[in-house]
Amino acid sequence: MAVSELAQILNDDRSASAIKLVLCVIAAVSASAFPIVAHAMDASYYVVFVTRILIYALAAVSLNLVLGFGGLASFGHAMFLSLGAYCAAVPTVYGVNGAWLHVLLALTLGCSLALLTGLVVLRTRETAFIMTTLAFAQMLYFLLVSLKQFGGDEGLNMQSGSEIAGVQLSDNNVLYFVSLAVLAAVVLFQRRLLHSPFGTIFRGVAANEQRMKALGYPTLLYRLTAYVISGGLCTVCGVLLANLTLFASPSYGSWKASGELMLMVVLGGAGTIGGPIVGAAAFLMIEEVTKGVSPHWPAYLGILIIAISVFSRNGIWTFVRRNRS
Amino acid sequence: MAPSFIAFQLLNGIQYGVMLSLLAAGLTLIFGIMNFMNLSHGAYYMLGAFVGATVYNKTGVFLLAIVGAVLATMIVGAVAERLVLRRLYRSDHLHQVLATFGFILVFDELAKTVWGPAPYYMSVPPMLSGSFDLAGVPFPTYRLMIVAVGISFAACLYVVIHRSRLGMLIRASSHDPEIVAAMGVNVKVLNALVFTIGCGLAGLAGILAAPIVSIEPGMGSGVLILTLVVIVVGGVGSIKGAFLGAILIGCIDTCGRVFIGPSLANVATKQISGAAGPALASIIVYVVMAVVLAWRPQGLFSVR
Numbered sequence: 001m002a003v004s005e006l007a008q009i010l011n012d013d014r015s016a017s018a019i020k021l022v023l024c025v026i027a028a029v030s031a032s033a034f035p036i037v038a039h040a041m042d043a044s045y046y047v048v049f050v051t052r053i054l055i056y057a058l059a060a061v062s063l064n065l066v067l068g069f070g071g072l073a074s075f076g077h078a079m080f081l082s083l084g085a086y087c088a089a090v091p092t093v094y095g096v097n098g099a100w101l102h103v104l105l106a107l108t109l110g111c112s113l114a115l116l117t118g119l120v121v122l123r124t125r126e127t128a129f130i131m132t133t134l135a136f137a138q139m140l141y142f143l144l145v146s147l148k149q150f151g152g153d154e155g156l157n158m159q160s161g162s163e164i165a166g167v168q169l170s171d172n173n174v175l176y177f178v179s180l181a182v183l184a185a186v187v188l189f190q191r192r193l194l195h196s197p198f199g200t201i202f203r204g205v206a207a208n209e210q211r212m213k214a215l216g217y218p219t220l221l222y223r224l225t226a227y228v229i230s231g232g233l234c235t236v237c238g239v240l241l242a243n244l245t246l247f248a249s250p251s252y253g254s255w256k257a258s259g260e261l262m263l264m265v266v267l268g269g270a271g272t273i274g275g276p277i278v279g280a281a282a283f284l285m286i287e288e289v290t291k292g293v294s295p296h297w298p299a300y301l302g303i304l305i306i307a308i309s310v311f312s313r314n315g316i317w318t319f320v321r322r323n324r325s
Numbered sequence: 326m327a328p329s330f331i332a333f334q335l336l337n338g339i340q341y342g343v344m345l346s347l348l349a350a351g352l353t354l355i356f357g358i359m360n361f362m363n364l365s366h367g368a369y370y371m372l373g374a375f376v377g378a379t380v381y382n383k384t385g386v387f388l389l390a391i392v393g394a395v396l397a398t399m400i401v402g403a404v405a406e407r408l409v410l411r412r413l414y415r416s417d418h419l420h421q422v423l424a425t426f427g428f429i430l431v432f433d434e435l436a437k438t439v440w441g442p443a444p445y446y447m448s449v450p451p452m453l454s455g456s457f458d459l460a461g462v463p464f465p466t467y468r469l470m471i472v473a474v475g476i477s478f479a480a481c482l483y484v485v486i487h488r489s490r491l492g493m494l495i496r497a498s499s500h501d502p503e504i505v506a507a508m509g510v511n512v513k514v515l516n517a518l519v520f521t522i523g524c525g526l527a528g529l530a531g532i533l534a535a536p537i538v539s540i541e542p543g544m545g546s547g548v549l550i551l552t553l554v555v556i557v558v559g560g561v562g563s564i565k566g567a568f569l570g571a572i573l574i575g576c577i578d579t580c581g582r583v584f585i586g587p588s589l590a591n592v593a594t595k596q597i598s599g600a601a602g603p604a605l606a607s608i609i610v611y612v613v614m615a616v617v618l619a620w621r622p623q624g625l626f627s628v629r
Contacts (some may be wrong), residue, residue, distance in 0.1 A: 068607060073419050120619050127418065131557045132618050136609040138550060146604030257552060259364075261427045266419055296438060302430030309424040324552050 016210025017113060031180055035173050047172050048244070049288065053281045054179040055240045060264040060276035061186055062233035067262065068271035069194060070226050071206040072122075075130045076137030077261050080110050080231045082144060082253025084238015089156045089248035089254050100164035102239050111228050113140075118227040122220055137258055144250035155249030162243055170243040179240055183277070186233060193229075202226050267308060271317025278317045332462045334583050335576060340468040342575020343475030346365035348548060349555040349567035350482055351523030357562020358499035359516050361410070361502055362418045364425040366552065367545025369398045369524045373531025374540045376442055378447035387450040395525045395533035402524025406517050414516065429545070436542040444539035469531050478526070479568045487565050495519060499562060529594075549577070554614045560624025569626055581609040588591035 035047045059081055066072040087106040091097070121132040145153040161170025169175055193199045204217045205212045212219050242248045251257065262281065268279020286304060290297035312319060352366045377394030381387060395614030405428065413421050448454075453467040486492035498505040498512055506512045538544065552575065559570025593601070617625060 053368050067419075073422070075422070120615055124618055124622050126555060127356065127561060128618060128622055129416065130362070130422070131553055132615060134550065134553065135557075135614050139608040139611045141332035142607035146601075146607065177554065249341065255546070259422070263423055266423055270419070296434050298430045298440075302427040302434065305427030305430065306409055306424050309420045309427065310409060 032177075035176050037121055040313035044172065046313060049175055049284075051172070051176045051179050053284050054176070054183050055237055055244060055279035056261075056264060056284060058179065058183045058186060058240070059234050059261055060268070060280045061183070061190065061273075062230045062237065062278040063261050064265045064270060064272075065193075065230045065233075066223075066227055067265055068269075069199075069203055069206060069221060072223065072227065072261070073130050073260050074121075074133040074227075074230075075255070075262065076133035076135075077230075077234055078255075078257035079137035079140045079253045080113070080234035080247070080290045081238040081257065081261075082250060083110055083113060083140065084235035084240075085242035085248035085252050086144065086150070086156070086238075087235065088162055088239040089158050090150060092158050092162075093150070093156070094152040097163045099162055099164035099239075101163045103236055106235040107232050110238075111232040113235075114231025115224070118224045118231070122223050122227060132254060134258070135255060137255060141250050141253050141255075142270060145255065151248075153226075153250055155247055155251070158242065158248065159245040161246060162239065163236055169240075169245055171173040175240065175243055178311040182236070182240070187273060187277075194273075198222070198225070221268070231271045232241055263305060272315070272317050275317035277317050279315065282316060329462050333464065334580055336459070336462065337468070338465050338576030338579035340575070341579050342470050342572035343464055343472045343479075344530050344534055345548075345552060345555055345575050346479055346568045346571035347475055347526050347533070348552045349559065349571045349605045350479060350564055351526035352552055353556050353559070353562055353564065353567040354486075354495070355523045356556060357412060358495055358519055360499075361414060361426070361520075362421040363410075364525075364549065365405075365428035365432065366423060366523070366527055367547075367549030368408075368429050369402060369527035369545070370435060370531040370534075370548055371545040372401060372432060373398045373528030374535040374544065375436055375445065375531075376528070376540075377532030378535045378540055379440075381450075387452070390535075391529065391532050394528045398528025399521050399525040403517065403521045408434055410520070411513070411517070432470050433542045433543075436467055440540075440542075442542060444541040447535045447540065449536040467536060474529075474533065475488070478529070479564070483564050483568075485528030489550055551610065554610050555562070556624075558614055558617045558625060560627030563624070563626050570624070573625075574613070577613055578610050581606045585609070 034050060036048050038044060059077070063074065063077045066074055084106045087109060088102045091102060091105065098147065117133075117136045121129060121136065124132050144150075149158050158170075160170045162168065164174075164178070167174050169178060188192065201212065201217055202222045202225075205217070205222050209219050238252065264279040264283045265276045265283055266279070268277065269275030287297070287301060290300045290304075294300065314322075342624045348366065348370060349449070352363060355361050355363045355366070373394040377390040377429030380393040381390035409424060409428075410421075413424055440619040446581060448463075449467045453470050455466050455471050457466045458464075459469075484492075486495060494505065494510055498510070498515055502512050505515075555570045555574045556567060558574060559568075585606045589602050589605070620625070
């Protein structure tokens with residue numbers, strides 16, 4: 001059931017052929033077998049690296065919900081990431097290690113923050129929207145920097161990871177499978193959401209807000225709901241990120257981090273379901289490779305980003321799919 | 326608090342604001358007139374500071390440093406516009422954000438490679454190093470010079486944009502580039518000119534700020550974000566808005582940093598004020614921006 005649905009997602013059309021189904025099964029099996037193979041080959045580092053990709057893919061998928069499908073270019077989405085990281089790190093300081101509690105806290109605070117900021121930012125359009133989301137992200141950034149009792153700008157080291165069913169979420173293999181499962185669940189959820197009446201109206205609002213208003217839909221409410229869902233998911237992603245690094249830092253929410261999230265979405269293909277995942281993987285791999293090649297890697301990364309934004313308008317995912325059909 | 330201290334801080338705020346207005350004026354033209362989302366504007370400020378400081382440290386002539394900084398940033402800006410950014414004018418803001426984000430990475434790394442990661446310093450020119458008595462408030466001459474230069478440039482820009490033929494064309498092309506092109510004006514050249522002037526202004530702000538800040542790779546980022554706040558508060562595309570918005574934001578930011586902590590200490594415990602003071606001081610300009618946008622989404626001094 002889940003696999004056939006995954007196949008449909010990867011196509012995004014209703015006629016999932018057998019070949020694509022097989023491809024999806026192969027992908028699912030290889031994703032599950034990956035840590036075992038990696039450990040066998042004594043390359044545990046890559047488990048951590050792929051987990052990082054999975055976590056950032058999740059953040060990019062949640063940003064894509066508003067950016068790709070809703071046309072809302074949020075330049076402050078990393079703020080939810082840093083909030084989530086602190087939702088995991090701060091309770092552990094007081095010895096509260098339950099993973100579900102961290103996630104619940106992240107969801108509550110993340111959705112509240114998205115609701116409050118959304119009420120302001122969604123009143124603005126285009127450039128002003130980009131700027132206001134950035135402004136709120138900066139506010140949270142400076143707020144976290146000023147929390148001296150939780151490390152200030154040096155960040156907060158976690159003594160232990162979140163605990164789930166007696167195991168540490170920060171364990172490499174546990175975190176890998178949890179991230180994989182959460183990513184798969186969110187992708188399925190997003191597909192269902194976009195094809196639901198809510199999702200159809202939401203995409204309609206992005207395409208032509210005036211018309212949807214004229215049809216009598218409260219457009220702000222639809223955009224706000226999507227913004228809250230996206231923010232909440234991204235905050236949960238922050239909990240996973242904190243467990244990956246055992247560290248929470250305001251820099252997770254810096255404006256450069258927000259820019260990188262946007263980049264992942266656009267690189268893979270905004271407004272497609274598989275795009276952000278491909279984009280996150282491509283971005284982190286490019287970063288990893290250029291880091292290994294030269295100490296001046298940011299410059300090469302920058303040149304690559306410029307080239308991508310000039311030459312590839314629709315992202316890797318769209319490019320691959322168009323050339324195949 | 327002594328009135329002279331308050332006056333001194335206000336002057337500091339105005340000086341900071343005037344410097345921001347040089348950046349904001351260039352960016353608001355690029356933003357409002359070319360409808361181009363340029364995040365790399367802060368990088369030109371950094372480049373101006375580095376190049377200018379190097380010229381000054383080598384030659385000792387401040388005027389030469391200013392000319393060098395402005396020329397260098399204009400050339401780099403013109404080349405970037407010609408080779409890359411020109412292709413992006415018609416694509417959506419998202420791609421513009423990404424491309425200019427890439428430029429920030431390149432320029433920051435370039436500065437790090439050429440000048441090293443440690444801060445680079447430039448001393449205040451001896452001719453301007455004294456202080457000037459302003460109705461009983463002694464104020465550094467150099468900062469006063471920044472105010473004078475900034476105000477005269479803002480005035481020049483205002484006259485050019487609102488009173489000259491070139492300014493008329495620029496305003497017209499912000500309104501409807503197709504019609505302006507149809508009238509036989511080369512809009513491509515016009516855009517390149519606006520972008521290059523904007524970069525030159527950012528470079529000027531960079532060299533003016535160089536003696537009073539630490540010059541380091543990445544110094545453009547913080548300034549860029551504050552400049553964006555200025556533009557949004559002032560109203561995108563308005564020179565007047567950029568200038569008045571910059572003074573407003575400069576004063577609020579400077580005074581916030583100086584006065585919020587001590588005032589909180591009067592009403593709250595030391596622990597609370599020690600933590601909340603710096604936080605409030607850092608976020609107050611963003612609060613102002615959010616309030617302005619919620620109240621007047623087009624900005625305080627919008628042209629439209």
